[in-house]
Amino acid sequence: MIKKYYLLSPGPTPVPADVLSAAAEPIIHHRTSEFSEIFMEVTEGLKYVFSTKQDVFVLTASGTGAMETAVISTLCAGDKVITINGGKFGERWGQICQAYGVEVKEIILEWGEPYSKEQLVDELKANPDVKAVFAALSETSSGTVYDIQGYGEVLAQSEAILVVDGISGLGATPCPMDEWKVDVLVAGSQKSFMIPPGLAYISFSPKAWDFVEKSTLPKYYFNAKKYKKSLGKQTTPYTPAVSLIIQQKKALELIKSLGLEKLFEHHRILGDATRAAVKAIGLELLSKSPGNILTAVKVPAGIDGLKLVKTMQGKYMAYIAGGQDPYKGKMFRIAHLGYMGGFDIIIALSALEMTLSELGYEFEGGSSLKAAEDILKENWE
Numbered sequence: 001m002i003k004k005y006y007l008l009s010p011g012p013t014p015v016p017a018d019v020l021s022a023a024a025e026p027i028i029h030h031r032t033s034e035f036s037e038i039f040m041e042v043t044e045g046l047k048y049v050f051s052t053k054q055d056v057f058v059l060t061a062s063g064t065g066a067m068e069t070a071v072i073s074t075l076c077a078g079d080k081v082i083t084i085n086g087g088k089f090g091e092r093w094g095q096i097c098q099a100y101g102v103e104v105k106e107i108i109l110e111w112g113e114p115y116s117k118e119q120l121v122d123e124l125k126a127n128p129d130v131k132a133v134f135a136a137l138s139e140t141s142s143g144t145v146y147d148i149q150g151y152g153e154v155l156a157q158s159e160a161i162l163v164v165d166g167i168s169g170l171g172a173t174p175c176p177m178d179e180w181k182v183d184v185l186v187a188g189s190q191k192s193f194m195i196p197p198g199l200a201y202i203s204f205s206p207k208a209w210d211f212v213e214k215s216t217l218p219k220y221y222f223n224a225k226k227y228k229k230s231l232g233k234q235t236t237p238y239t240p241a242v243s244l245i246i247q248q249k250k251a252l253e254l255i256k257s258l259g260l261e262k263l264f265e266h267h268r269i270l271g272d273a274t275r276a277a278v279k280a281i282g283l284e285l286l287s288k289s290p291g292n293i294l295t296a297v298k299v300p301a302g303i304d305g306l307k308l309v310k311t312m313q314g315k316y317m318a319y320i321a322g323g324q325d326p327y328k329g330k331m332f333r334i335a336h337l338g339y340m341g342g343f344d345i346i347i348a349l350s351a352l353e354m355t356l357s358e359l360g361y362e363f364e365g366g367s368s369l370k371a372a373e374d375i376l377k378e379n380w381e
């Protein structure tokens, strides 16, 4: 049989054909008006997705580069911060801060547990000297979304800033930066932005920019001030990934033509369908607050989770993601993020059913597909 490759992971995500071919356009020089025109169109499009009036800076890096930029552009050595660690990426905020000598009060959550704004209020009372709170919109390791709007309300009443990792969530689930009072928001190109890996995006509120002016942590490439100065000249401080920016222009045209509300609704439908499908075959979600970006599913008792992922990827070439760290072999993750359609989750579910039956799990064959189809059918337009 022809083995076809199905990318069903929460990053990188599939790229539309016309966006792929845009990368084949000749390289243009980046210190030209021709490039600046494309670049400014991209930054305007990014402002739309961020829902902000502030500048959005484009970094040539993966998403983690923007996370590092957020830390080193706003803080000083010895500053104290709170990080909300509900999984791999919340943990990463703490690791970056510690690497630069920032004192971290880490809130360690069970993977999939929500964290309320009331809990944050109490934590801030106990630690009145913190300069910033670091959170994730969508914790990709557990498929959980957090109450960023609530945290924004809390931090707007304090001197501290709210720094949010929107790398998998932004563009797929609501997080209007200005309205929700997010002070620093970061994103990555290979998740909901429908282009390959390699670009990262970051924006600062006026409150956060005051921190940038005072920040003393060491920095060179990821210095937000340099990006601001260059943006004033309609360019980047260092050679940008020209082809990726051309691709982002193309993908933003699609994103804008659909509109954010439609995109959120699209992700909600795929999320609903996937959740209903896995429940229909007796599987459980890992998260108590599941997002519409991906669905993290517990491996049922008696089934080898590593073998499950290996079979789906190796035999069926359905590239879902496995579990990380404590959940390695204990969960798997089906993404419904970015340029994925209704039939992409059907492929994932079909490969899942074929794999589960091969591994000896008992369920009614086809029932996950039926559950997903019912929701897709109802919502298809």
Ligand SMILES: *Cc1c(COP(=O)(O)O)cnc(C)c1O
Pocket (backbone or CB within 6 Å): 011, 062, 063, 064, 065, 089, 136, 138, 139, 140, 165, 166, 167, 168, 169, 188
């Ligand atoms: C993918 C992801 C990252 C890491 O991004 P890289 O592009 O791999 O550096 C960080 N946070 C979240 C929530 C992610 O989903």
